[in-house]
Amino acid sequence: MRLVLRRGTVVSADTPPPAGEQRLVVAIDGAERAAVADVGAVGPSQAGDDVVVNAQAVDLRLGSGGFDIVHVNLTRGLGGSGVPGAHVMKLNYSSLQHAVLPVEQELDDPAPAAREEVPGRVGVFGLHGQLAPIAWAIAQAAAAAAGAGAARAGYVQTAGGALPGGHSRVVTELLDRGLLTGHLTAGPTYGGRDGEAITTIGAIDHAIAVLGWDIVLCGPGPGILGSGSRLGHGGMAALDTAHAALALGHDTVLCARMSAGDPRERHRGLSHHSATVLGLLLQPVTVAVPAGFVPPDDHGFHAWPALATDLDGYVASGLPARTMGRDAADDEAFFRAALACGLHLGTPLAAD
Incomplete structure (x- = not known):
């Protein structure tokens, strides 16, 4: 297994929501492709940003694809600090691992x-x-x-x-x-x-x-x-x-x-x-x-x-x-x- 990653430049970007997905157009090797960015994970993007996208779904023509996914924004996405106090990992031991505050620890009852x-x-x-x-x-x-x-x-x-x-x-x-x-x-x-x-x-x-x-x-x-x-x-x-x-x-x-x-x-x-x-x-x-x-x-x-x-x-x-x-x-x-x-x-x- 190897990730299908491609480097490109953001051509256009819609207004990013506070959380959720931002829709983009990214130019890769001279071709413009639709892309999405998970704002909570990689931050917002703007036109001109240098990004790395996962292109696997589009390359395979999957029905659930139709767009590339921003893996990292090299221009403005490298300053993330994570959730304060969080230590439980999701997507653990992958390059997308991140710490969360699980709801299970909010139950005070020991049993x-x-x-x-x-x-x-x-x-x-x-x-x-x-x-x-x-x-x-x-x-x-x-x-x-x-x-x-x-x-x-x-x-x-x-x-x-x-x-x-x-x-x-x-x-x-x-x-x-x-x-x-x-x-x-x-x-x-x-x-x-x-x-x-x-x-x-x-x-x-x-x-x-x-x-x-x-x-x-x-x-x-x-x-x-x-x-x-x-x-x-x-x-x-x-x-x-x-x-x-x-x-x-x-x-x-x-x-x-x-x-x-x-x-x-x-x-x-x-x-x-x-x-x-x-x-x-x-x-x-x-x-x-x-x-x-x-x-x-x-x-x-x-x-x-x-x-x-x-x-x-x-x-x-x-x-x-x-x-x-x-x-x-x-x-x-x-x-x-x-x-x-x-x-x-x-x-x-x-x-x-």
């Missing part, structure tokens, strides 16, 4: 088992495109439950997709709209608005016991690792996440990945990603599905409530309604499955 457990609900999904319809449907369910009050739903970003917490513009939009109450990054992911967790189970525990979230939505960032094999894909992170939530005693709901428009047979109907996770789980979970879906006979171990979903309402909300290049009209099953998950999560437990 977590000794404190009163707070019951919560955990929604587990395997593809980032499911997050927005889940969050929207949670809000719709809460609004329909008279006197129930709005549920506080937050997002724990897990492994399986993009690692930088600022890479998802959808998360920013959901936070701005009040559809998410917070964002934690867990495991190798980093840069969460509300903190960093060493483990996913630590993030779930902190979100419910300390931050007071009613619902914790756990899943990968944008993009997904995949090999086409049964076990070699980012969706398998859902298996560990579901087991973590179950071990903590929380009501656990798995969002089924479904499709009626995916050209790959393995993802038609109930995707093999979801089917594999459901087949390997050691305890039953709830899999809320769209009305009319018939659960497979070999997954009767789990609960499969069927719910009517408002796809038109979701599309009208203006939230992202495309997956893998397909509009909601071309793949209703994908969005309806995520909406069913959110609707179930947002319905108060007493009304289940």
Whole structure:
């Protein structure tokens, strides 16, 4: 393995956010290429800056690529000082290692088992495109439950997709709209608005016991690792996440990945990603599905409530309604499955 690094000059740069990503155009060997810079990691860039970018994704023409990633800004990015008092490393023993203040150390109890457990609900999904319809449907369910009050739903970003917490513009939009109450990054992911967790189970525990979230939505960032094999894909992170939530005693709901428009047979109907996770789980979970879906006979171990979903309402909300290049009209099953998950999560437990 060797990093595919190229040196270039920033041609143009948008206004950098305080955190998250800055979009750039970088000239490399006379050609202009799109690039992004993680401002929290490498600082802001300006036109004329001398930068080194990782060009691997663009060179491989990966669907999750389309841009180079700034590895270091040689002009103004060498004065970083890190987070004061931090000593726990993320991306440790790589050139991108950096110290964080993990949320797990904020729990004062020496023995977590000794404190009163707070019951919560955990929604587990395997593809980032499911997050927005889940969050929207949670809000719709809460609004329909008279006197129930709005549920506080937050997002724990897990492994399986993009690692930088600022890479998802959808998360920013959901936070701005009040559809998410917070964002934690867990495991190798980093840069969460509300903190960093060493483990996913630590993030779930902190979100419910300390931050007071009613619902914790756990899943990968944008993009997904995949090999086409049964076990070699980012969706398998859902298996560990579901087991973590179950071990903590929380009501656990798995969002089924479904499709009626995916050209790959393995993802038609109930995707093999979801089917594999459901087949390997050691305890039953709830899999809320769209009305009319018939659960497979070999997954009767789990609960499969069927719910009517408002796809038109979701599309009208203006939230992202495309997956893998397909509009909601071309793949209703994908969005309806995520909406069913959110609707179930947002319905108060007493009304289940």
